[in-house]
Structure formats: structure tokens, C-alpha cells
Amino acid sequence: MSEKLSIVLFSGTVDKLMAASIIASGAAAMQKEVTIFATFYGLFALRKGDWKQNRRISKDCEDYGAQFLQVLEAKKAPNWLETLQSAMDIGNVKVKACGLTMDLLSIKLEDLEPIVSEIVGVAHFVEEASDGQIIFL
């Protein structure tokens, strides 16, 4: 059985989304089984088309926020969704949606980017992640 890396994607800011997608890419390349559990703001950011206007920056990084976004644009860095899609192309990466957030916001699976494969509860996630590393972002 391959090693696992699970990411709890709680934040919906560009900085955290990039971090999550880049770590997921590296882990996928190194043949780990990657699960991203998108919850709360992380799930908001996965609503269809949200990435196009998402310029949100984490509060603790806001001093650098404008500069960060500007550099990403100027250097034409791929956006986090593209990075995540290429991680899925080369390896085993699954994105799962948190059932609670879906219920609270009345979101359906079809309202989310197609990279999200299914809706799961927290117990499912914890159980699946239990024999691997977990990163909270």
C-alpha cells in the first residue's frame, strides 16, 4: 500500500490554495496517495468559477498580499486550480467535499469544480487519513 498524505483545506485564500496544490503535486509525484478534504472557506473557493475572481489573501499574509498577487500575474504563474489539475494528471490525488459545509451553504456536488469527486463526512476523512500524514491549511 502506498503512503498517504491528507490535506485539510480549510482556507480559501490564494496563498493557502497555492500551497495546498503545490504540496499535493509534490506528494503525487512521489507516489503518495493524496486526499484533499475541502471544508469551510476551502470549499467556497472550489465553487464553479470562483477561482477566476479569487484574489483573497490570508489575514496573516496581508502585508505581502498585493505584492504576491502582482508577482503571480506578472510572472504568469499557473493558478492553483491548474496546478491541482496537473497533480491529478500525474498521480493519485482526490478532492473531497465536506458534507457539513455543503449542507450549511446548500451547495450540491454539481455546483463545485469537477475536480471534486465526492461528498464525505469528517469521520470518513479521519478514518481514511489515519495511517498517513495530515496537513491543515
Added chain:
Amino acid sequence: MDGIKITKESDARGSFCPGPLMEMIRLVRSAKVGDVVAVISGDEGSKKDIPAWIQKARYELVGMEEVTAGATRILCRKNH
């Protein structure tokens, strides 16, 4: 890398981490067993990243060479 025939090469300069590695993975996947493929990267991290992947995937790192200042060509043989 005299005498080594590169079947396919991708110039990934201008691509950011993990872009050059992703490019290497795609090239190796599309190559035939025995082929040598190469990626040119301007990302300093690639010099550690791509060999780490090659080792993990049990392919062969044929070599690395400086192409221009700050750009490295990394060669991988798809040996299985």
C-alpha cells in the same frame, strides 16, 4: 552529454516549481522503454526535485548539465 541521444526534450524555463518536474513526468510517461528524455529548467529547486523523483520512480538519472547561467538540462532514461 556527448553521445547520448535525447528522444524528447522540453524547455521548461519560465515554469515554476513544480512545473518542470511535472513536465519530466509527462515526458517519461509518453516515452518508450530505453528512451532518454530531457527537461531544461531555470528553477533552482529542480536540480534536487527531479533527481528525487527519478530515484523514487526507479528510473535512471543520466546526467545534469548547465545550459546557460541558471538553466540546467536534466536527462532521464526510462529504463523500465
